[in-house]
Amino acid sequence: xxxxxxxSVSFTQYDTGLTQKQLTVITDLDLHVNAREVVAVVGSSxxxxxxxxxxxxxxxxxxxxxxxxxxxxxxxxxxxxxxxLRGKAIALIPQSISYLDPLMPVGRQVHQAxxxxxxxxxxxxxxxxxxxxxxxLASTVKQQYPFQVSGGMARRVLVATAAVGQADLIIADExxxxxxxxxxAETLNHLRQLASAGKGVILITHDLxxxxxxxxxxxxxxxxxxxxxxxxxxxxxxxxxxxxxxxLWRSLPQNEFIPVPGAQPNPDALPDxxxxxxxxxxxxxACLTERPSLRLVRGAPVRxxxxxx
Amino acid sequence: MLKGEQLxxxxxxxxxxxxxxxxxxxxxxxxxxxxxxxxxGKTTVGKLLAGYLAPTSGSVTVEGQPLPTRGSCPVQxxxxxxxxxxxxxxxxxxxxxxxxxxxxxxxxxxxxDSSWLSRWTHELSGxxxxxxxxxxxxxxxxxxxxxxxxxxxxDANTQALIWQAVxxxxxxxxxxxxxxxxxxxxxxxxxDRIIHIE
Numbered sequence: 147x148x149x150x151x152x153x154s155v156s157f158t159q160y161d162t163g164l165t166q167k168q169l170t171v172i173t174d175l176d177l178h179v180n181a182r183e184v185v186a187v188v189g190s191s192x193x194x195x196x197x198x199x200x201x202x203x204x205x206x207x208x209x210x211x212x213x214x215x216x217x218x219x220x221x222x223x224x225x226x227x228x229x230x231l232r233g234k235a236i237a238l239i240p241q242s243i244s245y246l247d248p249l250m251p252v253g254r255q256v257h258q259a260x261x262x263x264x265x266x267x268x269x270x271x272x273x274x275x276x277x278x279x280x281x282x283l284a285s286t287v288k289q290q291y292p293f294q295v296s297g298g299m300a301r302r303v304l305v306a307t308a309a310v311g312q313a314d315l316i317i318a319d320e321x322x323x324x325x326x327x328x329x330x331a332e333t334l335n336h337l338r339q340l341a342s343a344g345k346g347v348i349l350i351t352h353d354l355x356x357x358x359x360x361x362x363x364x365x366x367x368x369x370x371x372x373x374x375x376x377x378x379x380x381x382x383x384x385x386x387x388x389x390x391x392x393x394l395w396r397s398l399p400q401n402e403f404i405p406v407p408g409a410q411p412n413p414d415a416l417p418d419x420x421x422x423x424x425x426x427x428x429x430x431x432a433c434l435t436e437r438p439s440l441r442l443v444r445g446a447p448v449r450x451x452x453x454x455x
Numbered sequence: 456m457l458k459g460e461q462l463x464x465x466x467x468x469x470x471x472x473x474x475x476x477x478x479x480x481x482x483x484x485x486x487x488x489x490x491x492x493x494x495x496g497k498t499t500v501g502k503l504l505a506g507y508l509a510p511t512s513g514s515v516t517v518e519g520q521p522l523p524t525r526g527s528c529p530v531q532x533x534x535x536x537x538x539x540x541x542x543x544x545x546x547x548x549x550x551x552x553x554x555x556x557x558x559x560x561x562x563x564x565x566x567x568d569s570s571w572l573s574r575w576t577h578e579l580s581g582x583x584x585x586x587x588x589x590x591x592x593x594x595x596x597x598x599x600x601x602x603x604x605x606x607x608x609x610d611a612n613t614q615a616l617i618w619q620a621v622x623x624x625x626x627x628x629x630x631x632x633x634x635x636x637x638x639x640x641x642x643x644x645x646x647d648r649i650i651h652i653e
Contacts, residue, residue: 188610189610190580190582190609190610190612190613191580191581191582191608191609191610192580192582297493323607323608325493326492326493326637327637327638327639328492352608352609352610353610354610354611355611355640393612394610394611394612395611397611397612397614397615397616398611398615398640399614399615399618399638399640399641399643399644399645400640400643400644403615403618403619403644404615404619405612405613405614405615405616405619406612406616407566407616408566409566409568409582409583410580
């Protein structure tokens with residue numbers, strides 16, 4: 147469905163006066179999403195999770211330079227193709243319920259999303275009704291404004307706007323920040339259902355625990371690169387390959403709650419070698435000179451020369 | 456002892472009660488968790504105890520005294536969104552100076568890089584800014600710390616990093632804590648006891 151290979155994104159910024167500087171925010175990023183699959187993208191803030199979504203949707207600002215390949219259904223995603231696919235074949239579930247139009251009844255918003263997604267005019271009404279009942283929204287809710295519905299219902303409306311069209315790829319950008327566990331589980335279930343219906347789903351989140359509840363694969367991002375694309379069971383089975391992924395798992399409160407000290411490298415001062423080298427317990431001289439390439443270890447891609455099969 | 460007695464709060468007599476007759480006690484060095492669904496007044500409890508809101512009825516006392524109205528408050532509050540709790544026109548150094556510049560050891564424990572100090576708040580990520588907010592709240596006058604979803608927006612590693620530094624500091628300085636969160640595993644890990652609001 148979607149293949150991202152060696153994606154790099156850098157921004158040109160003015161420093162002082164007329165001197166420009168390059169900020170490399172995504173370096174050699176890889177991701178692969180199949181139909182019927184939920185791929186979670188986890189990483190701390192500034193690891194390039196949202197930028198990946200923006201790169202796929204083609205909504206990066208003009209001062210961004212992109213290199214690498216993004217293939218959607220086997221064909222490269224060009225700017226024109228992105229513009230014609232966004233909201234139709236590729237849909238976004240945004241982060242916050244404030245993305246709903248506060249001045250429009252929620253029914254009309256889902257209706258509009260269906261129209262923009264290219265659903266035939268004669269089918270729209272039926273499609274919207276069907277989507278509303280699927281997400282257990284009463285038909286009276288259609289006439290209500292976002293402020294009149296509860297937080298949980300507004301979340302379902304957001305999912306409905308993405309699910310009402312025939313999108314093949316759904317990108318959910320932090321759909322569960324600071325929500326009550328029941329609401330988190332409900333939103334994640336909706337994503338799972340969309341995948342079961344044959345769509346590819348990218349779940350962008352900083353919440354590893356939430357990701358593991360629903361994902362088939364977990365791509366771990368760090369400082370703008372993919373360190374590992376683990377299978378969800380690898381976490382519980384202790385089959386993780388990259389030291390950062392292992393550390394991330396260890397740092398959960400229900401596990402050992404032990405963090406790796408330090409912080410992600412700054413985008414204007416990235417190290418020459420492995421991006422995790424300054425915090426890695428396994429670091430050797432070879433790590434400092436060259437960026438490790440992605441290789442298969444125990445059936446999953448990892449970017450570490452020390453990972454063993 | 457930080458005590459909230461018979462705390463009730465509503466925004467005006469026309470509004471319904473956000474909180475009614477709520478009692479809470481936190482001893483020095485004690486870490487208390489507050490767990491409950493959204494909309495049950497957890498944040499209001501935090502704001503009342505730190506003096507951000509005045510209770511409609513009831514009282515808040517620290518070691519038997521009411522909260523001071525001037526100077527540094529012994530009860531400090533750390534919010535979920537650090538970017539909303541800082542002046543965007545100040546550099547980080549100035550933000551930190553608001554709570555009397557913290558000791559270098561604390562900065563180091565929180566992995567705060569000295570290069571951040573000359574940056575603006577929008578130049579740091581959420582995790583980096585939250586460390587600044589924590590460092591600012593832990594000054595010499597702080598006796599009690601209220602963490603309202605302090606790490607809800609952060610990844611697991613940054614969350615553990617901030618918590619380890621905070622736990623070390625509060626143990627060393629015998630600071631009492633109230634931890635507001637809806638993440639049960641986190642509360643089980645860090646708290647001595649947990650209060651369920653329902």
